[in-house]
Amino acid sequence: MKNTIHSDQAPAAIGTYSQAVRHGNLVFLSGQIPLVPTTMTVVEGGIEAQIHQVFKNLRAVCEAAGGNLDDLLKVNVFLTDMGDFPQVNEVMGSYFTEPYPARAAVAVAALPRDVAVEIEAVMAAPGGS
Numbered sequence: 400m401k402n403t404i405h406s407d408q409a410p411a412a413i414g415t416y417s418q419a420v421r422h423g424n425l426v427f428l429s430g431q432i433p434l435v436p437t438t439m440t441v442v443e444g445g446i447e448a449q450i451h452q453v454f455k456n457l458r459a460v461c462e463a464a465g466g467n468l469d470d471l472l473k474v475n476v477f478l479t480d481m482g483d484f485p486q487v488n489e490v491m492g493s494y495f496t497e498p499y500p501a502r503a504a505v506a507v508a509a510l511p512r513d514v515a516v517e518i519e520a521v522m523a524a525p526g527g528s
Contacts, residue, residue, distance in 0.1 A: 406463035409456045410434035413511070418460050421524055426464045430477065430519040431456040432511055446483045446515050450490040453518050458494070465525045468494050476504040477517040487516070 404419035404426060412418055412429070419428045433442045433452035436459070442452040454468070461467050476487055484504060491502075500520070510517050 404460060404464045406459045408436055408459035408462070410436050410439055413439075419464055419522075421464060424524050425472075426461075426466070426522040426524050428457060428460050428520040428522060430475075430517040431460070432514045432517045434512070441512055441514055446486050447490060449514060449516050450483075450487055453516055454490065454494045457518060457520060461522055464522065466522055469496070470522045470525060471495075471500040471520045472523055473501040473503075473521045475519045476502065477507045477510060477519075478504060479507060479510055479515050481506045483515060 401420050401422045403417040404421060406418060409418055409431065416429050419426050421427075431453050433449035434440065434456070435442050435452065436456070442448050457471075458468050461470060474491075478484065478487070481504070487504065491499075
């Protein structure tokens with residue numbers, strides 16, 4: 400059985416998807432882009448600000464699912480410029496401690512709203528059996 404997860408502290412879905420879906424012991428978090436939830440506009444301030452906003456959005460969805468970023472098992476990072484990868488590492492280090500989640504990083508031609516980064520994740524569901 401799948402259950403959808405929603406947080407008002409993360410951007411509302413702008414398409415035919417849920418912010419996250421729980422199935423059994425896993426929560427699948429949809430890709431988050433650097434939208435400010437209250438305004439649904441892209442955060443200002445460059446790539447580091449965008450990466451921070453994405454992790455804030457992911458954290459809000461994790462919390463709505465009863466967990467936190469430490470419960471993430473895998474993150475997939477999508478970048479329009481792989482030159483931004485060092486900033487991803489630096490910012491990610493401020494949100495995680497070891498053991499870090501598994502990660503993939505992929506260069507893409509474009510992302511919604513012309514942002515530079517999108518991140519999706521898989522989380523271990525708290526209280527799962």
